Structure formats: C-alpha cells, structure tokens
Amino acid sequence: MELRHLRYFVTVADEQNFTRAAERLNMAQPPLSRQIQQLEEELGVALIVKGARPVRLTEAGTFFHAHAQELLAKAADLKAMTRRVGAIERKLSIGFVASTLYGLLPEIVRRYREQYQEVEISFNELTTMEQLKALKDGRIDVGFGRLKFEDAAIRRIVLREEPLIVALPVGHRLAQAAGPLKMSDLMQDTLIVYPKAPRPSFADQVLATFRDRMLVPQQVLEVRELQIAIGLVGAGQGIAIVPDSLQGMIRTDVCYRPIDDRQAVSPIIFSARAMDRSQELVNMLAVIYAIYEERGIPHTAQEL
Numbered sequence: 149m150e151l152r153h154l155r156y157f158v159t160v161a162d163e164q165n166f167t168r169a170a171e172r173l174n175m176a177q178p179p180l181s182r183q184i185q186q187l188e189e190e191l192g193v194a195l196i197v198k199g200a201r202p203v204r205l206t207e208a209g210t211f212f213h214a215h216a217q218e219l220l221a222k223a224a225d226l227k228a229m230t231r232r233v234g235a236i237e238r239k240l241s242i243g244f245v246a247s248t249l250y251g252l253l254p255e256i257v258r259r260y261r262e263q264y265q266e267v268e269i270s271f272n273e274l275t276t277m278e279q280l281k282a283l284k285d286g287r288i289d290v291g292f293g294r295l296k297f298e299d300a301a302i303r304r305i306v307l308r309e310e311p312l313i314v315a316l317p318v319g320h321r322l323a324q325a326a327g328p329l330k331m332s333d334l335m336q337d338t339l340i341v342y343p344k345a346p347r348p349s350f351a352d353q354v355l356a357t358f359r360d361r362m363l364v365p366q367q368v369l370e371v372r373e374l375q376i377a378i379g380l381v382g383a384g385q386g387i388a389i390v391p392d393s394l395q396g397m398i399r400t401d402v403c404y405r406p407i408d409d410r411q412a413v414s415p416i417i418f419s420a421r422a423m424d425r426s427q428e429l430v431n432m433l434a435v436i437y438a439i440y441e442e443r444g445i446p447h448t449a450q451e452l
C-alpha cells in the first residue's frame with residue numbers, strides 16, 4: 149500500500165463519486181476504480197458499499213478513511229517541515245485575517261524584525277480556514293486567525309479573547325449613547341457580516357453571538373470582506389460587529405461603541421503545523437507575549 153492509494157481512496161470518499169474524484173486527481177476513471185479494487189484486495193475487506201450511488205463507505209471504509217486522512221496530513225507535514233529544517237535562509241511566512249492588521253500585528257512584526265533581522269518575513273491575507281490549508285501545503289508557517297477549528301495536524305494556541313464592539317455610521321441614533329450598548333439595542337438595524345465565504349467564518353461567530361443570547365437580527369447582509377463591511381457601515385447601510393482592534397481603522401463616517409457583554413469576544417488564535425517547534429515560532433510567541441505584558445493586555449496560552 150502506497151501513499152497514492154490513500155490519496156485515491158480519500159478523494160473518492162470525499163467526492164462520493166468516482167467521476168469527480170478522477171477529475172480531481174487528473175486521471176481517468178477506470179484506472180482509479182482498479183486502484184481502489186487493488187487496495188480492497190490487499191486489505192482483504194470491502195471499503196466501499198458495492199453499487200451504492202452516491203458512493204458510501206463500509207464500516208471498515210469509514211475507519212480507513214479517518215486514519216488515511218491523518219496519514220496524508222502527516223506526510224504533508226513531514227514534507228514541509230523537512231524543507232524548513234533544510235532551508236539555509238531563515239524564513240517565516242505569516243498568514244493573517246485582515247482584522248489583525250488593525251490591531252497588534254504591525255507592531256509584532258516590527259518588533260520581530262528588529263530582533264531577528266536574519267529572518268525573511270512574508271505575508272498572506274487569508275481567512276482562518278484558508279490558513280489551515282496553507283499551513284498543510286507549506287505555503288505559510290504561522291497563521292493568526294479567529295476560529296477554533298479542530299485538526300490533529302495543526303497546533304493552535306488561543307493568544308487572547310478580544311472584546312467585540314459595534315461599528316455604527318456617525319449619525320446613527322446610538323452613536324452618541326452614553327455607556328456601552330446592549331446587543332438587544334441593535335435589532336432594528338441591518339447587521340452587516342463578513343466574510344461571506346469560505347464558511348465557517350467570522351460571520352458565523354458574530355451570528356452565533358446573537359443566537360446564544362436568543363437574539364435574531366431583523367436583516368443580515370453578508371459581504372465579501374471587512375473593508376466592504378466597514379465601507380457600507382459608513383454609507384449608512386447598517387451596523388457591523390467587529391473586534392476591538394478595528395478601532396485602529398479610523399474613518400470620518402464610522403464610529404465604534406463598546407458592547408455591554410463581557411462574553412461577546414472573538415479569540416485571536418495562533419496556528420502552526422503540529423510538528424513545527426522551530427526557533428522562529430518560539431521567538432514569535434515570545435515577542436507577542438512581551439507586547440501583551442508591556443501593554444497590560446489580558447492574554448492566555450491555552451492550547452486547543
């Protein structure tokens with residue numbers, strides 16, 4: 149049994165269809181079916197229910213699928229890590245969600261650059277879910293995101309839980325309200341959420357924050373990205389719930405108000421490949437925690 153057999157089987161199981169799987173694998177369907185047959189012969193058990201459309205896995209197939217996925221993730225991890233260990237130049241490729249750019253990310257990077265001038269840093273704006281794939285593919289080495297996804301191949305640390313705030317157009321009836329706003333005060337407004345795709349995303353985190361409080365926004369507008377959401381708030385199309393660091397995005401047509409709910413938070417999550425214990429990452433974490441300490445920002449080091 150070779151790694152390619154695992155890849156063939158996982159693709160068929162994911163697509164639930166031989167034709168689509170063959171297309172994804174850039175091969176014809178008959179050789180793909182033969183490879184799966186050979187795999188079943190070697191294992192001495194059926195992995196796929198004969199004749200089922202869409203493709204359905206047997207109990208043995210379901211077991212094999214879960215473990216094959218893990219092995220493939222480990223193989224990808226091993227490839228990326230071996231390249232990283234062997235690289236002569238020290239490099240650190242950072243994936244980040246856009247909102248972190250308005251908070252501490254620029255300062256963290258400036259500080260890291262000053263202290264570790266030999267490391268070449270590059271940046272990729274990616275959603276949390278895109279970071280997951282980019283880490284596995286070796287396109288980034290660290291991701292800063294906001295969703296608590298599950299994946300055995302990725303090490304995740306919650307750095308801190310950032311308060312959520314409300315972005316309002318300047319002339320809004322609540323813009324001048326004294327004190328923090330209640331989430332229930334926001335029900336009459338169109339709630340603008342981002343990003344629309346891929347899901348789950350920060351949009352789902354915001355919607356869950358309302359749902360957990362038994363609140364249903366009257367109207368929800370889903371937009372592609374943060375800058376569009378804030379632009380539409382400025383245009384008076386609605387309000388948006390955003391992380392506190394967004395106050396760093398100063399616009400004359402938008403104001404920000406705190407929320408009277410300490411549980412309304414969004415985590416900032418550090419993600420890296422599970423095997424990656426490189427000095428670059430150790431140093432990056434040290435820089436982040438030093439900045440939190442200096443600024444008195446409450447933080448955690450909770451490994452998920």
Ligand code: BEZ
Binds near residue numbers: 307393
């Ligand atoms: C923060 O705001 O806490 C943060 C932003 C980017 C990377 C790490 C931490």
